[in-house]
Amino acid sequence: xLGVTGGIAAYKSAELVRLWVRQGHTVDVVMTAAAKAxxxxxxxxxxxxxxxxxxxxxxxxxxxxxxxxxxxxxxVIVAPASADFIGKLTHGxxxxxxxxLCLARDCPLLVAPAMNRQMWENPATRRNIAxxxxxxxxxxxxxxxxxxxxxxxxxxxxxxxxxxxxxxxQLLPKPLAGRRVLVTSGPTYEPLDxxxxxxxxxxxxxxxxxxxxxxxxxxxxxxxxxxxxxxxPGDVRTLRVETAAEMLAAVESELDGTDIFxxxxxxxxxxxxxxxxxxxxxxxxxxxxxxxxxxDILAAVAAxxxxxxxVGFAAESRDLLDNAEAKRRRKGLPLLVANDASAIGSAxxxxxxxxxxxxxSLPPAEKAISGRWVVEHIARxxxxxxRH
Ligand SMILES: Cc1cc2nc3c(=O)[nH]c(=O)nc-3n(C[C@H](O)[C@H](O)[C@H](O)COP(=O)(O)O)c2cc1C
Numbered sequence: 001x002l003g004v005t006g007g008i009a010a011y012k013s014a015e016l017v018r019l020w021v022r023q024g025h026t027v028d029v030v031m032t033a034a035a036k037a038x039x040x041x042x043x044x045x046x047x048x049x050x051x052x053x054x055x056x057x058x059x060x061x062x063x064x065x066x067x068x069x070x071x072x073x074x075x076v077i078v079a080p081a082s083a084d085f086i087g088k089l090t091h092g093x094x095x096x097x098x099x100x101l102c103l104a105r106d107c108p109l110l111v112a113p114a115m116n117r118q119m120w121e122n123p124a125t126r127r128n129i130a131x132x133x134x135x136x137x138x139x140x141x142x143x144x145x146x147x148x149x150x151x152x153x154x155x156x157x158x159x160x161x162x163x164x165x166x167x168x169x170q171l172l173p174k175p176l177a178g179r180r181v182l183v184t185s186g187p188t189y190e191p192l193d194x195x196x197x198x199x200x201x202x203x204x205x206x207x208x209x210x211x212x213x214x215x216x217x218x219x220x221x222x223x224x225x226x227x228x229x230x231x232x233p234g235d236v237r238t239l240r241v242e243t244a245a246e247m248l249a250a251v252e253s254e255l256d257g258t259d260i261f262x263x264x265x266x267x268x269x270x271x272x273x274x275x276x277x278x279x280x281x282x283x284x285x286x287x288x289x290x291x292x293x294x295x296d297i298l299a300a301v302a303a304x305x306x307x308x309x310x311v312g313f314a315a316e317s318r319d320l321l322d323n324a325e326a327k328r329r330r331k332g333l334p335l336l337v338a339n340d341a342s343a344i345g346s347a348x349x350x351x352x353x354x355x356x357x358x359x360x361s362l363p364p365a366e367k368a369i370s371g372r373w374v375v376e377h378i379a380r381x382x383x384x385x386x387r388h
Contacts, residue, residue, distance in 0.1 A: 001073040002027055003098045004044070006034020008148040009080035009114035009157035014039060016079060016160040017047040023164075028069065030054065030098045032085065056097040066097060067104035075107050077167055079140075080114030080157045083125050089137065090128040110138040110170060112163050117153025140166045162234055165212065174218030175379035181219040182258045182308070183211040184251060184265035184297065186226035189242045192289065193276040200266050201345035204228030206313070207264035209371030211236050217375050219260070224250045226265055244268055244294035251297055255308070260382055262311040263298040266344065270294060299331050309334060309382050311374075317341040321352060321359060328354050334385055337374055353377050 002020075004013045013029075020027050029044040031054045041052040056066055070076055078085060078098070085099070089111070094100040102109055111132065119125060120142060129139055141158035158166070185207020190198040204225060211223040212233040223238045224247055232238035239254070241247045244267045255261070270291035280287070302310040312333050314324040317340075324338035336354045343349040350364035351374065362373050 001070055001076045001101070002029050002044075003032075003076060003078035003081075003085075003102070004029060004035040004039070005032045005078060005080060005082040005085040005098070006037060007080040007082045007114045007157075008038065010035050010038040012157060012160055013079055014043050014047055016163055017044055019160055019164050021048060026050070028053070028073065030069065030101060032082075032096055032098050034082070034084075053097055056095075056100060066100040069097075070101040070105040070107065073105075073107055075110060075167065075171055076102060076105050077110045077112070077163070078102070079112035079163055081111035083113075083115045083119045083122075083128075086111065086113060086125065086128050086132065090131045090135075108138065108171060110140055110167055112140045112157050113142045113155070114157035115142075115155045116147060116149050117151055117155040120153075120155035138166075138170050140170075165216070165234060169216040172216050175383070176214060176260075176375070177218035179219045179259045179382075180257050181211075181214040181221045181260045181262065182224070182251065182254050183207055183214065183221060183262045184224045184226075184247060184267070185211065186228040187266050188226045188244045188247055188268045188294075190244065190268045190271035190294070191242075191275040192272050193278065193280045195279055198268050198270065198272070198291075199227075200268065202226070202228075202266035203345045204230050205347065205367045206339070206349060206371065207262075208233055209367040210262050210264055210374060212368070213371040213375035214260075214262070214378075216372070217379060222254050222258075224254070224265070226267075244271065244297065248295050248297045248300065251301065255301065255304075258308045259386075260309045260311065260378060261298075261301050261307075262313075262378070263301070264313045265297075266315065267297055268294055296331075298333075302331050302333060309378070309385050311378055312336045313339060315339045315341040315344055321354070324352070325354055325359075335378065335381055355381060 004010050017027050027048045029052045044052045088099045094103045143156045143158045144154045145156050146152050186204035187200045187202040208230050211221050215221045221236045223236050239250050241250050271294050273290040273292045298312050310333050314327050316323045320338050328336035338352040349370050351362045351370050353360040
């Protein structure tokens with residue numbers, strides 16, 4: 001259930017509904033009277049495909065909508081949450097439909113405050129926010145930056161995409177709480193000259209999804225990313241590198257205290273022996289490049305006496321499962337995730353998880369979803385691995 005209260009950021013809540021609906025969630029929108037001064041209910045109705053509620057006195061079939069509506073939902077999220085509404089929540093006031101539903105709910109409540117920076121800094125708001133947290137209500141944000149009123153400071157609502165992952169992160173189980181997870185992602189970039197390089201089609205989507213899923217599972221996550229066009233996942237320490245050698249150095253510097261290492265990056269197998277200092281000129285004839293093998297980062301980590309739980313990824317264009325299992329045994333990995341090479345760079349993947357108990361094939365899914373399944377599997381195996 002999305003509660004929308006009276007603030008400029010109410011227009012961003014329309015995007016929030018769209019994102020949730022696209023993920024397959026059912027969203028019931030409840031608006032305060034003030035919210036309707038900013039965005040019309042018709043917008044939310046059209047995006048959610050469900051009636052928008054705003055009236056405490058429209059009692060529904062059973063006459064008890066004021067308590068019934070928040071009974072069958074997984075969570076109530078109030079975004080934007082106005083200073084006024086936060087004050088009402090703090091004091092348990094219930095003088096409109098949304099505040100009554102919040103008070104009568106039996107599910108988690110999350111609020112995304114949005115207000116002018118001085119309203120946010122006001123001692124009354126500070127007190128109210130501290131009380132909400134003490135009452136077990138999750139406060140998402142706010143962010144800092146330019147405000148609708150033209151001032152700059154803290155109080156902006158966090159962006160809809162961030163609300164989406166923060167809500168999921170709050171609600172998901174935390175099998176990796178207290179664990180440190182190190183993930184590599186993306187391609188590497190092996191220079192040939194100042195402007196050219198050996199690269200590959202990896203987008204970093206899978207590695208970033210694994211890092212985000214491990215974060216959502218409660219882990220403290222470090223991501224070592226090759227050059228990608230993706231934003232770093234929120235709350236994930238991200239180190240950017242270019243070459244395989246830089247990636248190896250970054251991984252080695254982060255290994256201490258790492259419980260789980262997930263090597264998702266498509267590390268170039270070869271690099272130029274001597275990258276040219278000047279741009280290589282076309283002379284019409286064939287060009288000879290001498291390539292040296294790059295270090296095998298995963299094998300190097302897995303071979304250490306104090307190796308963390310190591311997970312590899314293998315993309316193969318033929319004999320996927322045979323090649324992947326051979327790679328898993330060669331590198332001595334408890335888990336290897338096999339991926340058809342055609343999935344590299346695409347938004348979807350269909351993965352096979354290879355471990356000591358055999359092959360577990362996952363259905364095709366967006367990488368954000370597959371990443372979550374992989375992390376669930378890792379968490380299960382890790383618990384077992386750690387015990388033995
Ligand atoms: C143009 C305009 C913008 C406003 N923006 C905000 C805002 O961003 N955050 C906020 O807390 N209040 C804002 N307010 C004040 C609230 O709309 C007002 O406190 C209202 O009573 C909130 O009602 P509700 O909490 O029931 O939705 C704004 C008011 C106006 C007129």
